[in-house]
Amino acid sequence: MFNLFKKKPAQPDAQAAAAAPPQTDPISPEAAATDAASRPASWRERLAGSALARSLGGLIRRETPIDANLLDDIETCLLTADVGVAASEEVMAELRRAVDRKAITSAAALVEHLRAKLVSMLQGVSSPLNIESGQKPFVILTVGVNGVGKTTTIGKLARRFADERKSVILAAGDTFRAAAVEQLQQWGERNQVPVIAQGQGADSAAVIFNAMQAAQSRQADILIADTAGRLHTQAGLMDELAKVKRVLGKLDAGAPHEVLLVIDGTTGQNAVHQVRQFSKAVAVTGLVVTKLDGSAKGGVIFALAREFGIPIRFVGLGEKVHDLRSFDADAFVGALLPDHLLDVAG
Structure with a gap:
């Protein structure tokens, strides 16, 4: 016999339904791909x-x-x-x-x-670059041989500092390599950072001297000076680099406050010779090791650390702006x- 008084299933309460968390649409493959592409790689x-x-x-x-x-x-x-x-x-x-x-x-x-x-x-x-607030402008002189990614590193550093709300000026001191000035100017436009430059063949020390004066008058936080990619075996060019350092010292006895030597991670043991020679000319205070992504051997970092003990400020892990990372020993070895x-x- 059927139970005529059997209760009907309860209807969902309107208020409870309203209070229930809304269902979210699944993330589309296109959106997921965009998110993955925008995040910095590990x-x-x-x-x-x-x-x-x-x-x-x-x-x-x-x-x-x-x-x-x-x-x-x-x-x-x-x-x-x-x-x-x-x-x-x-x-x-x-x-x-x-x-x-x-x-x-x-x-x-x-x-x-x-x-x-x-x-x-x-x-x-493993020591990050510390921009001292008491030094204004804080002058970074970048040096290195041809083809190591020096100018690109400067552009990435400019973006990094601009993102930190620091005012930056770039000095196009690489007046020897064809299109080097234009390349740095493109980075300046991309990052909305002023570039002090003259034409190709101009005196590099004079360009950097003018940039230093401009940075002082504008009270810029940071001046990053590019230099020609010198072969460390050419004594005359190394002497010219030492001249740039002396010129900066005339406007600020403490300048440059950081001398960054950019090293190509695929160079191998030749990097040891580069560090030795550049350190004699300009007293290198920090290293940037680029091109560690891909097939770069990467072991040269250990050789440099043992031989010189110079702080490794940054490493290049790719082509994107944010692929220039502050060096982290634990992260580096953990990846290996x-x-x-x-x-x-x-």
Whole structure:
């Protein structure tokens, strides 16, 4: 017998329905792609293709036996990735000691020890550029050989400082390379930053002197001076670079406050010679290592850190403006030996 008094299913209350959180439309593939393209890539994404990351990742697996053959392979990997003989020997000596005292008995422990050692080698040079508010304008002199990405680095720095609400002036001191002045002017227009320039062939020191006067009169926060891409083996050009530094000192005894040497990450051990020669000419205070994305070996950073101890201010991880990153030792080594490698090895 049917129950004629059976209750009907309750109707949803209008107020409760109104209070319910609204349903959101799913993100379209096009929007998701746009979001992904606009966000800065991670260190791991940028460095995954480097020779050092690929070779280290290819050596260590869960079943990898911890023996002399593996250690020899790791040493070969470091050497071929431009870490340098001295730095590689330092790393391997510590790993072999750890293996001998049974502190490393698994692939996961090996990764952890290797990561810790590599980070420790870079901690002393992982130092961001500090723009001193008491120095106005704060003068950054950029130097480096041809083709390292010096002018592009200046443009990216200008954007970075402009985003931080600092007033910036650029000095087109590379009057030797064809179209170098125009290239810097394009960066200035893109970032809405004034550029002090003369024509190609003008005296570089005079251009930078005029730019310094302009920065002082306009009370600019930062002056970034470009210079010609000099070959470190040409003494005359290096002397001219020293002249630029002296000219700046006439207007401000403390200038330049930062001398940034731009190094191409694909250069290898030649970068060591460049740092040595430029440091003699202008007392380099900071390094920028570019082109670390893609197939760059990247190991030269360890060689530079061990040899000179000069702060690494920035690294270039790609073509986009925000791919110029403040150097971070933990992030850099973490990209070379990422967490997922421990998952595989452990």
